[in-house]
Amino acid sequence: MKSSISPERAKLCLRDSVRQIKSINKSLTKKLLCFLGGTLLLSSVQAQQKIEPFFIGDRIPDLPLHRIINYKNSTATLSSFGDKLIILDFWSIHCSSCIEQFPQEDSLQHILGDKLQFILLTLDPKEKVTSFLKHFDSSHHTKFSLPIIYSDSTICCLFRHHAVPHYVWLAPNGAFLAQTEQQFITPQIVEQVSNRVVGLQKQMRKEHFSEVMLTYPPPGKKLIEVIRQNKILIDNIR
Structure with a gap:
């Protein structure tokens, strides 16, 4: 089924979007809106031939998510969170800069919950994460509400980064908008x-x-199995 919006109209939409938000960081917002519009409006789903790291502008498949705490289920997929901006937050319990962001992220989640979903991912094991959360809740006199994926060895390799905190911004159709x-x-x-x-x-x-243009593409069987087994993709860490 073809879109009823022409490429010319799509470009005008993007141009108007950039004008509307000139008051905030220009380089980031232009990048986000460019990839958002280009991927949402004009891209097609490409078959996944082999497992490789994702790059900005790619369509991310509907990744299965395992080992989740602070969520209604222990498993989910990216599409489980609906038509929202998803921000993946890669962090560590030993990263003070990561932890300093948590109160603001938690607050933004409560305020923008119908449009936004933070998902935290860490290499740290469940025991250390749950212990950290108890201490965090006690010291902040609140219950931290964001879902956390612990012991992640695979997804962190799919979104390559060299330090934490690291943030990946995804549109509801899997458009990889930015990493910041x-x-x-x-x-x-x-x-x-x-x-x-x-x-x-x-x-x-x-x-x-x-x-097809509005939702995450289905992941390949190989990728599903690699994520299920939580394999470390050594070749992808560069």
């Missing part, structure tokens, strides 16, 4: 980007876009 450091996790930037992501998604549904 913590200085971009601000209320202003996150709200502006999530508004545009959800706004374009709603517009595309209203225009009766094919579900």
Whole structure:
């Protein structure tokens, strides 16, 4: 099923989007909106031939998520969170810069919960993460609510990075919008980007876009099995 929005109209939409948010970090928002519009409006699903790291502009498949705590289920997929901007937060219990961001991320999740989903991923084992959470909740007099994937050895390799915290921004159709450091996790930037992501998604549904363009592509069997086994993709860490 073909889109009813022409490439010319898509470009105008992107141009207007950039004008609307000039007040925030220009380089990041232009990059996000460029990849968001280009992938949501104009891209096609490509078959996954082999397991390789993802790059900005790729369509990310509907990755299975295992070993989740602080969530209603211990397993899920990216699509389980609906038509939202997903921000994957790669962190460690020994990373003070990571932990300093948690109160703000938790607050943003409560405020923008209908448009945004933070998902935290760490190499640390469940015992250490649960112990950390108890201490965090006690010291902050609150219950930390964000879902956490512990003992992750695979997804961290698919989104290559050399330090934490590291953030990956994904649109509801799997568009890999950006990867950033913590200085971009601000209320202003996150709200502006999530508004545009959800706004374009709603517009595309209203225009009766094919579900193929609106949802995460299905993952290949090999990728599903590698993630299930939680394999370390050594060849992809460079």
